[in-house]
Amino acid sequence: MSVQNELANRAPHVDRAWVDDFVTELTLRGSDGRAIGAAVLEVESHMADRGGDVEEEFGAPREYAASLEIPDTQKFTRSEAAFAVAQSLFATLGVWLALTGIAGFFIGSAKIGMLTGVTLALSIVIITITLMRWRGPLLRAIVDRPIRATIVMAMLISAIGLLAALSTTLLPAFVVDTAPVIALGIGVALLLVWALLFFVARNRSGDRAALTFPVQ
């Protein structure tokens, strides 16, 4: 059952748009899925008794969510942050090397620009740390202004791609010429390490954001 249907079933006395905004706001604030389910169910039981308009009774969903002061349990610990950075690095460099290897099959050899790799690695580390540090405000900006956020992200990715490409073009001395199969092999190996880290991290932390209700 989708989250939307689950909410509609669990909170039939609460306006659909209100409860959607309420759950979105609590999620953006990093609230635990169990705490969100409990908060929704409490609004539902109150409105089932009281009746009337939920906004009149509880106020705007965003303000009400803030007033509950539910702790942010989605914050990354130091080891989780290190894991996330490592995953990003392995995924980015893996995809880049695999694509370089595939392109190499068409042009005869794989040209691995070391400065391109460094640029990509540094960019992805900065982006990952920024996303972890300012997750709430960034996600809220995406939810509030999706078009603007998409344009900004596209510009950012283009800028990194341009910088990575220019770094190799302007400084060709740092280009390593190798067999395409080697570049592809290293890329695939890095992606396999990324997949391993992904499953380890997932099993370690579980899905704390998954919406659950106190009484099933």
Add this chain to the structure above:
Amino acid sequence: MNSSPIDWPAQWLRGPLPLCVLRTIAQEQPVHGYGITQSLEIAGLGRLGGGTLYPLLGRLERDGYVDTSWVPGDSGPARKTYAITPAGAAYLESEAAAWVRFTSTTTALLAPREEARS
């Protein structure tokens, strides 16, 4: 949000409201949120919105003054019920006594004085 016929100023309610809620819980436990609003309304405190009550109940729970449990509803939704803890009872008695002293002082100050009339 508050459509009660008795509209006490919000700043008046801010001080004693946690104590009034705790007293209601102590007297009627286990009681759910809507039950608390009804009791406070009957007592003359006015109609308390969910947007005021539940954040307050959350703070009381985090402070260890109330225990909560979920009770499945017979025909309606499940309800979260509240009961006072020993720490909550001790806090209530000391703070309520202090509040009564405070209101006695303010009442004495605010009451019209005989000598002023003559």
